[in-house]
Amino acid sequence: MTAFDAHDPLGIDDLLSDEDRAVRDTVRSWAADRVTPYVADWYERGELPGIRDLARELGSLGALGMSLTGYGCAGAGAVQYGLACLELEAADSGIRSLVSVQGSLAMYALHRFGSEEQKQHWLPSMASGEVIGCFGLTEPDHGSDPSGMRTRAERDGSDWVLNGRKMWITNGSVAGVAVVWARTDEGIRGFVVPTDTPGFSAPEIKHKLSLRASVTSELVLDDVRLPADAVLPEAHGLRGPLSCLSHARYGIVWGSMGAARACFDAALAYTREREQFGKPLAGFQLTQAKLADMAVELHKGVLLAHHLGRRMDAGRLRPEQISFGKLNNTREALEICRVARTLLGANGISMEYPVMRHSTNLESVLTYEGTVEMHQLVLGKALTGVDAFRG
Missing domain, CATH: 1.10.540.10 (Acyl-CoA dehydrogenase/oxidase, N-terminal domain)
Known part of the structure; x- marks a missing residue:
């Protein structure tokens, strides 16, 4: 054995x-x-x-x-x-x-x-990484409900003219191309927007307290003129951007467990080395209880991610199952980080350790690409057959 x-x-x-x-x-x-x-x-x-x-x-x-x-x-x-x-x-x-x-x-x-x-x-x-891309869906006034987007694309002859704003866009100010979703007379469509197109700008968002080692921007579209072939021909309606989000959420199911693992590893090493009352912190029952609970949730989350990955490889993964994973793993990852912070005491807030950095990052991961409430409602609808998103 x-x-x-x-x-x-x-x-x-x-x-x-x-x-x-x-x-x-x-x-x-x-x-x-x-x-x-x-x-x-x-x-x-x-x-x-x-x-x-x-x-x-x-x-x-x-x-x-x-x-x-x-x-x-x-x-x-x-x-x-x-x-x-x-x-x-x-x-x-x-x-x-x-x-x-x-x-x-x-x-x-x-x-x-x-x-x-x-x-x-x-x-x-x-x-190859020679061109960085970004994805413009979320707007200043419409995050969880993208159907309310105000960005519009109007036909002008054979061209399209885009006007609107997108918010909280990762990679925005360093991107060479943006995939932007806009309302049209034909419904919601996706557009491929080279970022050097006149009227496009991407001011970087500053003063963040989370995801600070990341480029986050606003996208501003001011009479951005695009040729007819800029539209994504196979994307019609919200099903297009939502399917992209499902693919990205799957990565979060795994990624959040990476942040949790880093904090668990830091807490385990720290409690083995840090002595209080004449022995290592790891020798106290309450410490071991915390570490055991952290390990259980961490590895349950990894097993869940692995199971969803095998289903995706088999072509059998449903969006509701991705919501299941995103909801569980981001919540548990954040709790693992918070418990790790208690085990490190005051050192838990020091940048010498990764715990507080991961914890503040996970505050964003918890809510981006679907808040806790949205994924609860996705699962609630799947379980009950009743749509509760609007009431």
């Missing part, structure tokens, strides 16, 4: 193939070398310096558009993509957000709904 592993108490590693482990270990090694030593400083400064270099490096790893096929994309399985998200978020949620928005939102929208010309033009350079 193999020895008990405090970092893999259920032996989840046994569920992974050699290729799965190779993907995980490659991303973990890259994050340990290129992110972990520097991210506390980036977070404190509220910036992500060298984001273009990081994007190219992630592209060389095959991490951008990782689960897509063709056009320079890696064509990896869903579990492998999930493992990459977990390792990236164990370093910082902002880095995983960079990858998620690039691959699961902007690239996924082009790959699934774009014309062949759009795919050929944008996807290879996005897969």
Whole structure:
């Protein structure tokens, strides 16, 4: 019988193939070398310096558009993509957000709904990280209810003219292309917007207290004129952007467990070394109770993510099941981080440790791409057959 592993108490590693482990270990090694030593400083400064270099490096790893096929994309399985998200978020949620928005939102929208010309033009350079993408859905007045969006696209001859604003857009001010959703006379449509188009601007949002090592922007569209072929031909209505969000939410199911793991590991190491009342903190019953509860929720969450990944690989994953994972894992990850903070005492708020940084990041992860309440209602509707979103 193999020895008990405090970092893999259920032996989840046994569920992974050699290729799965190779993907995980490659991303973990890259994050340990290129992110972990520097991210506390980036977070404190509220910036992500060298984001273009990081994007190219992630592209060389095959991490951008990782689960897509063709056009320079890696064509990896869903579990492998999930493992990459977990390792990236164990370093910082902002880095995983960079990858998620690039691959699961902007690239996924082009790959699934774009014309062949759009795919050929944008996807290879996005897969390599030479071009960064963003995804414009959320608006200043409409987050959880995208059906109320005010951004409009009007026909002018054969052209489209876009006007409106999008808010809380990751990668916005460094993007070379934006996938923007707008209301038209034909319903909601998606548009491929090169960011050097006149009338497009993306001022960066400052003074954030979460996701500080990440680029977050507003998108402003002021009479942005686009040719007829800028529209995504296969996307009609809200089903288009919502399917992109489902793909991105799947990455969050895994990624949130990465942040939780980092905080659990920090708490476990700290309590083994820190002495109070003549012995290590780990020797007290209340400490062990906290660590046990944290480990149970962490590894239950990883098992849930793994199960959803296998369902996605089999083509059987439903949006309601993704909501199940996003709801559970983000809530439990945040609670794990909060408990870790108590075990570290005052040191828990120090940037010398990752706990408070992950905790504040997870406050955003908890609510972006679907708040707790939205996912509860998605599950509530699936369970009862009654739609309670509007009353």
